[in-house]
Amino acid sequence: MIEDLIKPNIKALMAYTIEATPCSIRLDANESPYGFPLGQFRLPTNRYPDPEAVALRRFLAYKWGVEPECILHGNGSDELIYYLLTAVGGPVLIPTPTFSMYRVIAESLGEGYIMVPLDERFDLDMEATFMAMDKYNPKLIFLSRPNNPTGNSFTFGRVIEVIEKAGGLVIVDEAYQPFSPRGDSFVDLLPRYRNLLVMRTLSKIGLAALRLGFLLGDKPLIEMINKVRLPYNVNSLSQAAAIGILEDEHSIDKAVSSVVDERDKLFAELSKLQGIEAYPSNANFILFKLTLNGSLNAEIFHKKLIEDDILIKKLAGGGPLDNCFRVTVGTPKENAAFITSLNKIIKNN
Numbered sequence: 134m135i136e137d138l139i140k141p142n143i144k145a146l147m148a149y150t151i152e153a154t155p156c157s158i159r160l161d162a163n164e165s166p167y168g169f170p171l172g173q174f175r176l177p178t179n180r181y182p183d184p185e186a187v188a189l190r191r192f193l194a195y196k197w198g199v200e201p202e203c204i205l206h207g208n209g210s211d212e213l214i215y216y217l218l219t220a221v222g223g224p225v226l227i228p229t230p231t232f233s234m235y236r237v238i239a240e241s242l243g244e245g246y247i248m249v250p251l252d253e254r255f256d257l258d259m260e261a262t263f264m265a266m267d268k269y270n271p272k273l274i275f276l277s278r279p280n281n282p283t284g285n286s287f288t289f290g291r292v293i294e295v296i297e298k299a300g301g302l303v304i305v306d307e308a309y310q311p312f313s314p315r316g317d318s319f320v321d322l323l324p325r326y327r328n329l330l331v332m333r334t335l336s337k338i339g340l341a342a343l344r345l346g347f348l349l350g351d352k353p354l355i356e357m358i359n360k361v362r363l364p365y366n367v368n369s370l371s372q373a374a375a376i377g378i379l380e381d382e383h384s385i386d387k388a389v390s391s392v393v394d395e396r397d398k399l400f401a402e403l404s405k406l407q408g409i410e411a412y413p414s415n416a417n418f419i420l421f422k423l424t425l426n427g428s429l430n431a432e433i434f435h436k437k438l439i440e441d442d443i444l445i446k447k448l449a450g451g452g453p454l455d456n457c458f459r460v461t462v463g464t465p466k467e468n469a470a471f472i473t474s475l476n477k478i479i480k481n482n
């Protein structure tokens with residue numbers, strides 16, 4: 134069989150399929166509801182992109198208060214997770230539930246991983262985490278903060294304890310940091326901890342189409358990881374467009390604040406509803422649980438929303454996220470449509 138040429142760990146892998154459900158209100162992928170004009174670029178199409186993305190890294194270094202040499206650019210942060218696992222390897226410690234790509238990429242590369250359950254408030258379970266660290270001595274620890282899909286930010290002090298105890302690298306994935314309280318970031322702690330890396334992405338603030346992610350850390354470490362980066366991983370158009378769009382800081386900030394305001398309104402609305410338990414969020418989405426008893430199960434609920442042309446993410450059941458959904462904050466109009474549909478579905482139950 135020709136398929137036998139495929140490595141066993143790849144054969145065993147569940148394909149990460151993103152199903153295309155045709156809904157016009159798309160609140161399933163944590164995208165921004167607001168896009169930006171791409172502009173006109175006079176780029177030489179016959180030339181390769183700048184392999185080191187010098188201009189873009191310089192621009193972001195200034196914005197984030199780090200040196201350009203402390204930034205590694207990726208085709209989305211997914212690619213940087215891939216590079217980390219390629220350059221460092223496992224075992225990887227993954228508090229769960231969290232972003233699935235940490236595990237998926239570890240599996241693709243045949244690296245071992247340890248999933249440590251979060252506590253009942255979706256915060257780091259320090260006892261379990263320390264026990265796993267002692268037992269497995271993980272080379273990489275991925276902490277999504279705010280955490281996808283739970284929306285909360287792990288307690289700052291707990292993350293510090295993990296960084297201080299870890300013999301390996303700790304990656305604080307700040308994909309949703311722009312939606313968090315100002316200053317609630319680990320970027321400023323980079324000079325203090327050599328084993329700390331911070332990951333950022335432009336995907337959640339309205340630039341998902343460009344595929345741009347960044348890893349921030351100690352210069353020698355960034356240089357090492359840079360060795361496994363494919364030469365032209367970020368294309369010229371994305372490099373140029375990102376600078377052009379980010380220069381208009383006001384427009385970016387306005388879009389982010391609108392999402393934050395709408396998130397807080399949406400949370401208040403969800404909290405009022407019987408049969409829904411909403412979890413507080415520092416991100417651009419809200420996790421909620423269906424607590425109704427009756428004929429309305431998670432499957433039917435999801436379908437009914439789709440019938441109303443609204444797509445949200447249904448989370449895998451069987452664990453702490455049983456009957457849970459993740460809804461991305463949309464425009465005021467989209468959020469209102471979601472709440473209206475939700476009210477109707479619950480009332481008719």
Ligand SMILES: *Cc1c(COP(=O)(O)O)cnc(C)c1O
Nearest residue numbers: 209210211232281308334336346
């Ligand atoms: C969406 C997301 C990312 C972003 O991935 P990109 O590849 O940059 O689009 C990274 N980490 C977490 C936790 C996410 O939810």
